[in-house]
Amino acid sequence: xxxxxxxxxxxxxxxxxxxxxxxxxxxxxxxxxxxxxxxxxxxxxxxxxxxxxxxxxxxxxxxxxxxxxxxxxxxxxxxxxxxxxxxxxxxxxxxxxxxxxxxxxxxxxxxxxxxxxxxxxxxxxxxxxxxxxxxxxxxxxxxxxxxxxxxxxxxxxxxxxxxxxxxxxxxxxxxxxxxxxxxxxxxxxxxxxxxxxxxxxxxxxxxxxxxxxxxxxxxxxxxxxxxxxxxxxxxxxxxxxxxxxxxxxxxxxxxxxxxxxxxxxxxxxxxxxxxxxxxxxxxxxxxxxxxxxxxxxxxxxxxxxxxxxxxxxxxxxxxxxxxxxxxxxxxxxxxxxxxxxxxxxxxxxxxxxxxxxxxxxxxxxxxxxxxxxxxxxxxxxxxxxxxxxxxxxxxxxxxxxxxxxxxxxxxxxxxx
Numbered sequence: 001x002x003x004x005x006x007x008x009x010x011x012x013x014x015x016x017x018x019x020x021x022x023x024x025x026x027x028x029x030x031x032x033x034x035x036x037x038x039x040x041x042x043x044x045x046x047x048x049x050x051x052x053x054x055x056x057x058x059x060x061x062x063x064x065x066x067x068x069x070x071x072x073x074x075x076x077x078x079x080x081x082x083x084x085x086x087x088x089x090x091x092x093x094x095x096x097x098x099x100x101x102x103x104x105x106x107x108x109x110x111x112x113x114x115x116x117x118x119x120x121x122x123x124x125x126x127x128x129x130x131x132x133x134x135x136x137x138x139x140x141x142x143x144x145x146x147x148x149x150x151x152x153x154x155x156x157x158x159x160x161x162x163x164x165x166x167x168x169x170x171x172x173x174x175x176x177x178x179x180x181x182x183x184x185x186x187x188x189x190x191x192x193x194x195x196x197x198x199x200x201x202x203x204x205x206x207x208x209x210x211x212x213x214x215x216x217x218x219x220x221x222x223x224x225x226x227x228x229x230x231x232x233x234x235x236x237x238x239x240x241x242x243x244x245x246x247x248x249x250x251x252x253x254x255x256x257x258x259x260x261x262x263x264x265x266x267x268x269x270x271x272x273x274x275x276x277x278x279x280x281x282x283x284x285x286x287x288x289x290x291x292x293x294x295x296x297x298x299x300x301x302x303x304x305x306x307x308x309x310x311x312x313x314x315x316x317x318x319x320x321x322x323x324x325x326x327x328x329x330x331x332x333x334x335x336x337x338x339x340x341x342x343x344x345x346x347x348x349x350x351x352x353x354x355x356x357x358x359x360x361x362x363x364x365x366x367x368x369x370x371x372x373x374x375x376x377x378x379x380x381x382x383x384x385x386x387x388x389x390x391x392x393x394x395x396x397x398x399x400x401x402x403x404x405x406x407x408x409x410x411x412x413x414x415x416x
Contacts, residue, residue, distance in 0.1 A: 013306055014299075014303065016040075016043065016306055017299070017302035017303055020035065020039040020040065020043075020306075021035070021302060023035075031403065032298065032302070034399050034400055036301075036305045036306065040305050040306045043306075080300055080304070080373055081261070081262045081265075081373055082247050082250075082251035082261055082265045083247060083265075083297070083300055084179075084297065084301070084370065084373070085180065085263075085265045085269065086243075086247045086266070086268060086269040086293070087293045087294070088176055088269065089176055089265070089268075089269025089270045090272060090273035090277075092172050092173060092269075092270060092274075093169060094270060094274045095274075096165050097170075097172070099166055100167075100169050100170040100173065100353065103170050103343070103344075103353055104169075104173040104174050104177060106343035106346060107170070107174045107339075107340060107343045107344075107361070108173075108177040109181060110339070110342060111147075111174070111178065111339040111340055111343055112147050112181045112182050112185060114338065114339040115143065116147050116185055117140070118143070118338060118339065119142065119146060119335045120136065120139040120142060120144075121136075122335070123139040123142055123327075123328065123390075124139040126327050126331065127386075130323070130327070134383060134386055135193070135383075137189065137192055137193045138193050138386075138387070140189050141190055141193055141378075141383075142386075142387045142390060142391070144186040144374075145182070145186050145374035145387070145391065146367060146390075146391060146394055147182045147185075147339075148175070148178050148179045148183070148367070148370045149178060149365045149366060149368075150366055150367060150368025150369055158364070158406070158410055162414060163360065166353060167354055167357050167360060170353060170357070171360065171361065171364055174361070179262065179266065179370050180212070180215075180260070180262055182370070182374075183262045183263070183370070183374070184208055184211050184212050187260070188208060188211075190378070193383075194379060210259065211259055211260040211263070212260055212263055214257065214258075214259030214260065215254060215261065215263035215267070216263055216267050217259075218250070218257065219266065219267030219268040219271075220267050220268075222249075222253070222264065222268050223267060223270070223276075224271060226242055226243065226268070226271075226276070227271055227272060227275055227276045227279075230243075230280035230285075231279060231280035234282055235285075239285045239288075239289065240288055240292050243272060243292075246268055250264055250265060250268055272289075301368065301369040304369045304373055305369070305372065324386055324389055324390045325390045325392060325393020326393060328393060328394050329393060329397050332367070332398075337362050340358065340361045340365070341358065341362075344357075344361075355413075356413035356414065360406070360409060363402065363405055363409050366398045366402055366403050366406070367391075367394055367398040368398070371391055371395055372391065372395055375387055375388045
C-alpha cells in the first residue's frame with residue numbers, strides 16, 4: 001500500500017489531537033498542552049513498539065512513510081508561524097506593556113542573542129566531549145530555535161496567582177517579541193549553516209535589519225489597513241474573515257518582498273488586538289474574533305506537539321541519542337537564567353518590575369510550539385535528527401515539569 005495522502009495524514013493528526021484532548025479533559029485533568037504532550041509521546045512510543053514487534057504491519061509503515069514525505073519547512077515557515085504569532089499578539093495589552101518597554105526590549109534582544117550563544121556554545125562543547133560532534137553553526141541554530149518562550153501555559157497560571165500586571169505584561173510581551181527575534185536569528189543562522197547566506201557580520205547585520213525592520217513596517221501597514229476596514233463595517237463573520245485574510249495575505253506578501261513574515265504578523269496582531277478590538281469591533285464581533293483565534297492557536301499547538309512526537313518515530317534509530325536532550329535540558333535552564341539575569345542587572349535601579357520578577361521570568365521561560373515548529377522546519381539530514389531530539393526532550397521537560405513549578409513560585413512570591 002502507498003503512503004497516506006496529505007489530507008489523510010492531516011485528518012489523522014487532527015483526529016488524534018481531538019481524541020487526546022477529550023480524554024485529557026474528561027478523565028485526566030492536566031493542562032491541555034501538558035496532557036497532549038504526554039499522550040502524544042505515549043502514542044509515538046506505541047507506534048514504535050508496534051512497528052518493531054510487527055514490522056510487516058502496513059499501517060505503521062504507511063504512517064512512517066507519510067511522515068517522511070512531509071515538507072515540514074514549507075508547512076511551518078510558510079504557514080503555521082504566521083497564525084501562531086498573530087494569535088499570540090492579539091492578547092497583548094499595549095498600554096500595560098509600554099510601562100515595561102525597557103525590560104521587554106532588553107530581555108528580548110539581549111536575552112535571545114545571549115541565550116543563542118550560550119546554548120549553542122555549551123551544546124557544541126558537550127557534544128564534542130560525548131563524541132557526537134556537531135558543527136558549531138548547527139549548535140547555534142539549535143540555540144536560536146530553543147530560545148523563544150511560549151507563554152500560553154504560563155499566563156493562565158500567573159493570572160490565577162494574581163502577579164502584578166507589569167510582570168504579567170513583561171512575560172507576555174517578552175515571549176511575543178523573542179519569538180520574532182528568535183525566528184530572525186534562526187533564519188540567519190540556518191542560511192549560514194546551509195550555505196544560503198553569506199557568513200560575514202556585515203551581511204548578517206544587513207539581512208537582520210531588512211528582515212526585522214521591514215517585517216515590522218509591513219505588519220504595521222497591513223494591520224492598519226485591516227483596522228480601517230474593520231472600523232467601517234459591523235458584520236462579525238466578515239470581520240473574522242478580514243483578520244484571516246490579513247494573516248494569510250500579509251504573510252504571502254512578506255514572503256514575496258523578502259521581509260520577515262512572523263514579525264509582520266506579530267505587529268499586525270498587536271494593532272488588531274488593541275486598536276482593532278477597542279475601536280473597530282462591536283462586543284459581538286470581539287467575542288467571535290477572540291474565540292476564532294483562540295481555537296486556531298490551540299489547534300495548531302496541539303498539532304505541533306503531536307507532529308514532533310511522530311517525527312521522532314522517523315528519526316530515532318538509536319535510543320542513545322535521547323541523551324543529547326537530557327544534556328540539553330540543564331544547558332537551556334542555565335542559559336535562560338544568565339540571559340535573563342544580565343538584562344535584569346541593567347534594570348536593577350529601575351522600578352519597571354516588582355521584586356521576585358527574576359524568578360518568574362526564569363522559571364516561566366517555558367518552551368513550546370514555536371521551538372517545535374522551527375525544529376520541524378529544518379532541512380533533512382543528520383543535524384536535524386540531533387536537533388529535533390534535543391528539542392523534543394527540552395520541550396517535554398519544559399511543558400510537563402517546568403510549567404508546573406511556575407504556579408507554586410508565583411504564589412510563594414506574590415500571595416497576599
